[in-house]
Amino acid sequence: MTRLSDHSKGRPTTNELCKFLSEYSAWLIGCGATCIRLEKNVRRIAAAYGMEVELTIMPRHVHISVWEMSHTNAVTTIASVANTPISFNINTQLSELSWEIADKKIDFSDATDRFERIITDDHQSRWQVLGLVTLANASFCRLFGGDAIAMSIVAIATLAGYYLKQIMLSRNIDIRVTVIACSFVSAILGATDILFAIGTTPAIALGTSVLYLVPGIPFLNSFSDMLYRHYICAFSRFTDAIVLTCCLSIGLCLGMILMNVGMF
Amino acid sequence: MWIQILQDGLFAAIAAIGFAAISRPPKRAYLYCAIIAAVGHASRYMLMSQELAGMHIIPATICASFIIGMLDVFLSPVVHAPAETCLFPALLPMIPGIYAYKAFGGLAMCILCDQPSAFQNSLFLFAHNALTCGTVLLVMVIGATIPIFIFKKVSFQATR
Incomplete structure (x- = not known):
């Protein structure tokens, strides 16, 4: 990233600010922020340096123009949206950074350093996530009326499926292929309650076993973008979510056919 | 009754933590996600309970x-995180997964069946569950976003 040329003043040039904002936007939207948050944060930062900004948010790119208040000098950049998993930790820290800049708590040089640290220091224990997701999906099963046996089966199906998801994503396998494979494995394990007739709510066990794959955040983000009239991003996120839901359904269907269990 | 409500809140809290x-x-x-999800889901349970x-x-x-x-808007400055951080995980346990599953089942049976009466039944199953699922999703987001619209200043200054 370009460093500040006049550190003593703590105010970037139009070029430097535009480059910083384009990277900031690419990461903020990539980590799962809504369009309205991106707009507000970017405008806040630009206003702190006495500049104006206009941005176009597209599903895979962000287009930013930065002006001096006098409108004499404008710089435009297009940045690709960062290909990163959803992270509210990054989202939170980037939003905090925007307020620190707006409240003049840090200068531009510190802001760029802080930004680098935020995007590189986001680590999470995969085993902790695996355990929590397993417990969550078993609880989900209970919320839908599943008995203790259904909950146990769902926990095992989720553990296996989510572990497979972590392995496949770490090897950069396409997310759609990953969702089909994970849903297939979880459906096979979830169908054991029907096959061996060991519980009283086998259909709930099977139906819930794949629900950890439902792309909830893209669905909710798409509705939020729609309410703020960001229709292109809303439609794109909704389509992404629908594609993943279809992949989930394909895996579920294949698992059910293989285990020879009916829908209802 | 109250034990069932508490149970519902507890499992919603665990689900929210995991999906978060x-x-x-x-x-x-995490703690705030759990609290908001527990209160929200238990409220829905009480409202839907016949007793x-x-x-x-939907209502x-x-x-x-x-x-x-509302809880999210006023707790997000306490958490010092954007409103969505707790809002989305808290809403996830309310996602109508079983309706989606049944809608998908109905669609699959529409394609596979060859009798008109069975097709009609499957089509009803598909349409009813898909519409319910879609409407619940929509009202869920609208209901949760209205407080953010009303209290914009609070919700967008949470990380300040």
């Missing part, structure tokens, strides 16, 4: 998601 973990929130947000309000899932979801939105 997928979206990597700051560690301090209490006996409401349909019950609007009320519960509005409660979630």
Whole structure:
């Protein structure tokens, strides 16, 4: 990233600010922020340096123009949206950074350093996530009326499926292929309650076993973008979510056919 | 009755913590996700319970998601995180997964069956569950976003 040329003043040039904002936007939207948050944060930062900004948010790119208040000098950049998993930790820290800049708590040089640290220091224990997701999906099963046996089966199906998801994503396998494979494995394990007739709510066990794959955040983000009239991003996120839901359904269907269990 | 309500809140809290973990929130947000999800889901349970309000899932979801939105707006400055950080994980346990599953089943049976009466039944199953699922999703987001619209200043200054 370009460093500040006049550190003593703590105010970037139009070029430097535009480059910083384009990277900031690419990461903020990539980590799962809504369009309205991106707009507000970017405008806040630009206003702190006495500049104006206009941005176009597209599903895979962000287009930013930065002006001096006098409108004499404008710089435009297009940045690709960062290909990163959803992270509210990054989202939170980037939003905090925007307020620190707006409240003049840090200068531009510190802001760029802080930004680098935020995007590189986001680590999470995969085993902790695996355990929590397993417990969550078993609880989900209970919320839908599943008995203790259904909950146990769902926990095992989720553990296996989510572990497979972590392995496949770490090897950069396409997310759609990953969702089909994970849903297939979880459906096979979830169908054991029907096959061996060991519980009283086998259909709930099977139906819930794949629900950890439902792309909830893209669905909710798409509705939020729609309410703020960001229709292109809303439609794109909704389509992404629908594609993943279809992949989930394909895996579920294949698992059910293989285990020879009916829908209802 | 009250034990069932508490149970519902407890399992919703566990579900919210687990699903929150997928979206990597700051560690301090987990507790608040759990509290908001528990209150929201237990509210919906009470509203839908025949012994209490006996409401349909759609109006019950609007009320519960509005409660979630209000709690979220006023707790997000305490958590020092954007409103979505706790809002989305708290809403996830209310996602109508079983309706989606049944809608998908109905669609598959529509394609596979060859008798008109069976087709009609499957089509009803598909349409009813898909419409319910879609409407619940929509009202859930609208209900939770209204407080963010009303209290814009609070919700967008949470990280200040």
